[in-house]
Amino acid sequence: MACNVPRSRKSGVGPRARSPLMLPHPHGPPGCGSLRRPTPRMCCGAKPSRGGPKRHHNVGMDVARATLRACEWRGDDAGAQSQVAKMRLRGDRVDEGCYESAIGSCVKPRNAAMAKTLLQWMQDDGVPLRAGACRRLAALHARRKDDVEMMELVKTMRKERLGLEPAVATRACTLLGKKQRWKDGLHVMEWLEEDGVEMDLRAYNAAMDACARAGRLDACLMLLRRLKEAELKPDKYTYTGVFHAAAEAKCPEIAMECLQELKENELPDVHAYTAMVEACGPAEDGKMAQAVWEEMKLAGVFPSSRTYACMIQACGACGNVLQAVRYFREWKAHLMMEDPELKKGPKSRLWLGKSSNYVVSALVGALGMCQAVQALHDLVITLKEEKIVLDIVAYNHVMEVYSRHGDWKACTSLLDTIETYGLTPELLTFEILVKACLKAGELDNALLVEKRMKKHGMQPSKKLYNWISQALCKEGRCTHAMQLYGTMKAKDWVEYRTYHDLIKALAKAGFPFKAEEVLSAVRAKGMVPETVSYVLLIESFGKIGLFKEALRIFYGISKAGNRPDTASYAAIIRACGYARNVWRAHSFFQEMQSEGLKPNTFTWNAMLTACSRSNECDLAEDLYKAFQACSTPQVKPNFWTYNLMINIYGKGGRLKEARSLFRLMEDQGLPFDAATFNALMNAYVVHGQPGEARNLYDMMSDRNIAPTAPTRTIMERADRMLQSSVREA
Numbered sequence: 162m163a164c165n166v167p168r169s170r171k172s173g174v175g176p177r178a179r180s181p182l183m184l185p186h187p188h189g190p191p192g193c194g195s196l197r198r199p200t201p202r203m204c205c206g207a208k209p210s211r212g213g214p215k216r217h218h219n220v221g222m223d224v225a226r227a228t229l230r231a232c233e234w235r236g237d238d239a240g241a242q243s244q245v246a247k248m249r250l251r252g253d254r255v256d257e258g259c260y261e262s263a264i265g266s267c268v269k270p271r272n273a274a275m276a277k278t279l280l281q282w283m284q285d286d287g288v289p290l291r292a293g294a295c296r297r298l299a300a301l302h303a304r305r306k307d308d309v310e311m312m313e314l315v316k317t318m319r320k321e322r323l324g325l326e327p328a329v330a331t332r333a334c335t336l337l338g339k340k341q342r343w344k345d346g347l348h349v350m351e352w353l354e355e356d357g358v359e360m361d362l363r364a365y366n367a368a369m370d371a372c373a374r375a376g377r378l379d380a381c382l383m384l385l386r387r388l389k390e391a392e393l394k395p396d397k398y399t400y401t402g403v404f405h406a407a408a409e410a411k412c413p414e415i416a417m418e419c420l421q422e423l424k425e426n427e428l429p430d431v432h433a434y435t436a437m438v439e440a441c442g443p444a445e446d447g448k449m450a451q452a453v454w455e456e457m458k459l460a461g462v463f464p465s466s467r468t469y470a471c472m473i474q475a476c477g478a479c480g481n482v483l484q485a486v487r488y489f490r491e492w493k494a495h496l497m498m499e500d501p502e503l504k505k506g507p508k509s510r511l512w513l514g515k516s517s518n519y520v521v522s523a524l525v526g527a528l529g530m531c532q533a534v535q536a537l538h539d540l541v542i543t544l545k546e547e548k549i550v551l552d553i554v555a556y557n558h559v560m561e562v563y564s565r566h567g568d569w570k571a572c573t574s575l576l577d578t579i580e581t582y583g584l585t586p587e588l589l590t591f592e593i594l595v596k597a598c599l600k601a602g603e604l605d606n607a608l609l610v611e612k613r614m615k616k617h618g619m620q621p622s623k624k625l626y627n628w629i630s631q632a633l634c635k636e637g638r639c640t641h642a643m644q645l646y647g648t649m650k651a652k653d654w655v656e657y658r659t660y661h662d663l664i665k666a667l668a669k670a671g672f673p674f675k676a677e678e679v680l681s682a683v684r685a686k687g688m689v690p691e692t693v694s695y696v697l698l699i700e701s702f703g704k705i706g707l708f709k710e711a712l713r714i715f716y717g718i719s720k721a722g723n724r725p726d727t728a729s730y731a732a733i734i735r736a737c738g739y740a741r742n743v744w745r746a747h748s749f750f751q752e753m754q755s756e757g758l759k760p761n762t763f764t765w766n767a768m769l770t771a772c773s774r775s776n777e778c779d780l781a782e783d784l785y786k787a788f789q790a791c792s793t794p795q796v797k798p799n800f801w802t803y804n805l806m807i808n809i810y811g812k813g814g815r816l817k818e819a820r821s822l823f824r825l826m827e828d829q830g831l832p833f834d835a836a837t838f839n840a841l842m843n844a845y846v847v848h849g850q851p852g853e854a855r856n857l858y859d860m861m862s863d864r865n866i867a868p869t870a871p872t873r874t875i876m877e878r879a880d881r882m883l884q885s886s887v888r889e890a
Contacts, residue, residue, distance in 0.1 A: 650682070
């Protein structure tokens with residue numbers, strides 16, 4: 162753009178043509194001819210000399226710079242970008258200052274995309290990157306909490322040899338500390354030293370805060386040593402970072418030493434004393450924290466809500482519930498004395514405000530840690546009687562303790578209190594209530610929570626849906642679970658565990674085809690189903706007599722890229738048993754061994770079950786002997802194995818072998834159940850020995866084993882046989 166040279170009125174176009182530099186006089190009426198001519202200035206801001214020739218000056222550039230500075234102050238990123246685009250379109254030279262102001266306008270709206278566009282324009286125009294633009298970019302990344310871009314900016318400043326400024330380093334260390342990247346914060350401090358930049362106390366404090374958040378006391382002490390070597394004087398903020406690190410590392414002795422150093426330089430403030438109380442914690446049964454508390458009061462420093470919270474936490478860690486309650490009452494009394502009128506809420510209730518979250522949450526945690534649920538309940542009743550209303554966060558903490566103990570009624574009552582006070586429950590509030598109901602086994606009450614959520618305009622979250630779905634599956638309420646599954650599937654909210662529980666519930670309830678549909682959905686999402694899901698499907702198809710479907714599922718394990726394990730073979734062997742196909746079961750048993758899988762107790766028992774259903778006594782005896790021959794401490798016959806063999810011997814009329822196995826179980830101390838007695842008693846009744854069955858029934862009563870329905874049926878037959886024999890005699 163060419164420089165606009167002031168022209169006389171005569172050189173213009175028309176009778177009173179205005180020059181571009183002739184502006185309306187501020188005191189003249191609009192539209193009048195009263196004009197003023199601005200004084201031309203040089204680019205450096207000085208007036209031109211009177212003697213020499215006047216230098217041309219672009220006043221439009223001054224207006225553009227002022228506009229960009231105003232956009233930066235207002236945070237008008239769109240206006241700044243539009244101004245820079247117009248300047249580039251006109252061919253004006255956009256210098257470093259213009260670009261810095263334009264980038265600064267992106268800080269308040271946190272518009273990183275526009276900042277990148279402006280940086281690209283800078284590169285295209287050949288404008289070098291300066292420290293001013295870097296400072297504004299650092300402020301932008303700090304507002305957006307973008308630690309990755311912040312580190313890239315720091316590396317770019319070192320690469321371009323701009324000199325890493327302490328202000329940028331301070332912002333970088335603060336952000337990296339919040340992101341738990343304390344090592345990168347130390348790297349930034351090392352780069353400051355390597356670049357020869359004069360060290361700044363604020364940068365050190367930010368780096369120490371980053372290390373303190375991660376609990377790295379050693380790194381904090383190293384930075385403190387370097388700070389002193391650089392002849393910088395540590396202040397109370399420096400030592401506060403050390404106190405926080407000592408609290409995380411549980412080193413109160415080091416914190417006490419640093420407190421003495423701080424008192425030699427200046428008086429600690431409430432934040433330093435609070436961090437010191439937190440560092441002492443439960444050390445020496447809370448005596449160190451109590452000593453710091455007394456010292457703070459003697460120094461005339463009034464404790465804050467956070468200080469009271471730390472003292473209550475220390476008492477809770479020591480198990481001193483009474484002292485924790487005393488501190489809470491003292492805090493409440495001081496809070497009321499400060500300004501009781503400002504704390505009044507609607508309907509003359511007392512609202513403690515956000516500061517109550519720290520203290521109430523600390524007291525709730527202390528009472529929960531000491532298992533003092535009754536004391537917590539009394540506290541809630543007291544606050545209710547005094548018409549004191551807490552913040553919703555504090556109520557959530559109270560409800561969390563109730564939920565941990567499964568007290569769903571107290572959680573429901575607390576939710577009623579929250580609604581009575583006019584507070585809006587959060588999603589977390591309802592999640593805690595549902596968790597308490599499910600822990601207490603109150604599934605129906607958990608289902609009612611959804612209606613209360615809709616009353617507040619909320620929808621259940623993904624977590625809630627999965628919890629309720631899993632609870633429905635465990636109780637076997639498959640119809641409701643499938644309805645909920647349809648809603649979750651539409652939102653893509655189904656978790657892997659929910660899929661598994663649903664397959665398990667449907668398979669056990671006798672709906673294998675529905676379970677297979679869910680299994681197909683798992684595969685469609687790219688997830689690998691567990692082998693247990695296939696096992697459940699095989700057993701479910703086998704129980705209802707669909708042996709071919711069970712075979713299809715079994716062979717589908719290999720097609721899905723999995724290898725059938727012993728549980729899979731045991732399931733297909735049981736399916737063969739339900740189909741009374743014992744020789745097919747035996748072929749699978751041999752196939753499993755050829756694949757290098759060793760049978761376990763469940764596999765042996767599955768094979769014996771198939772023999773029992775097919776009345777193959779000889780094959781069962783051979784398998785039983787083979788099982789005994791290869792038994793190990795981990796794989797050996799259990800009471801169910803003996804029950805099966807007693808049943809098989811009884812069906813085959815081999816009562817002596819059955820009775821000998823019964824005595825062997827007594828000798829080995831294996832537990833008896835009703836199935837053991839039922840198998841042997843049925844064998845005696847079938848082979849015409851009802852008296853032996855009666856003796857076994859008396860033995861069963863002596864051992865306090867409750868008779869089952871089959872037991873009563875067997876004994877009715879035995880009694881009829883005894884009565885008929887008496888009549889015949």
